[in-house]
Amino acid sequence: MQVLIDRAHEKSMDFIASLRLGGYGGMNPDHSVSNGGRGFVHAEVRDHQRAIVEELATSYNVEAVELDFAAAPGGCAHCLNPDEADEQAAVLTDFVRDSASTVRGRDGDPGLLGARVYPTTDLNRRAGLDIETWLNEGLVDFVIPMSYSCFVLDAQMPIDWIVKAAHDNDISIYGMLQPYFHDGRRRNTNVEHASPEKMRAAASNYWQADVDGMCTWFMDWPLWDVQRRILTDIGDPDLSR
Incomplete structure (x- = not known):
């Protein structure tokens, strides 16, 4: 990872280390929610993930650490068993609070803490x-509302509630642009990347929703002129109009 960090810094870019929280290899597989376990209710799981957050924040010169809570169910298991998630929510809040203290309180420049979350309150x-x-407690510095369960570009994601809640607390929020498009004639994802025009249109909607920036993923690789232009366009509100 240090090679990527160094390259980003050479290009005057910040580096955000992102951690999918529902996966924890090397531990007792019975702890995983996907195997009927209780996830973060197990102290071993919390301690393991705290140690990784600390390593990312202190052993690497990253600008931020991102806690990815939205990867489940498409990318990993849930952090809590859905049967008890509501009553155990304080477990994850305490984890976020501890992570904020670790990342912001490291030696040298304080780091930022972000979170990928779901787009709706429910x-x-x-x-x-x-x-x-x-x-409300200012435990995170930025949030990205999104879902891994659908890679189809969604320009109407219902995020007004979290935009307002974030800005009321001086917290940044970024819009997520999914990589593919669906033309309405197929039941599932048309595995073709969204055109620059579609990406600009979706970005324009997000800018109008008052987000502070854009995030995207799984772009066609390697990045050629078309993909580079997309990145340029979606990052500039004037170019996305």
């Missing part, structure tokens, strides 16, 4: 994510 509640408390 989805977050069912996963045990008490977003309102995180924002």
Whole structure:
């Protein structure tokens, strides 16, 4: 990872280390929610993930650490068993609070802490994510509402509630642009990357929703002129109009 960090810094870019929290290889597999376990209710799981957050924040010269709570169910298991997620939400809030203290309190420049969360209050509640408390207490510096369950570009994601809640607490929020498009004639994802025009249109909607920046992923690789132009366009509100 240090090679990537150095390259980013050579290009005057910040580096954000992102951690998917529902996966923890090398531990007792019975702890995983996907195997019927209780996830972060197990102290061993919390301690393991705290140690990784500390390593990312202190052993590497990253500008931020991002806690990815939104990867489940598409990218990993849930952090809490859905049957008890609501009543165990404080477990994840305490984890975020501890992570904020670790990242911001490291030696040298304080780091930023971000979180990938779901786009609706109901989805977050069912996963045990008490977003309102995180924002009201200022536990995170930025949030990205998104879902891994669908890679189809969605220009109408219902994020007005979290945009307002974040800005009320001076916290940044970034819009997520999914990489593919669906023309309405197929039941599932058309595995073709969204055109620059579609990406600009979606970005324009997000800018109008008052986000502070854009995030995207899984772009066609390697990045050629078309992809580079997309990145340039979506990052500039004037170019996205």
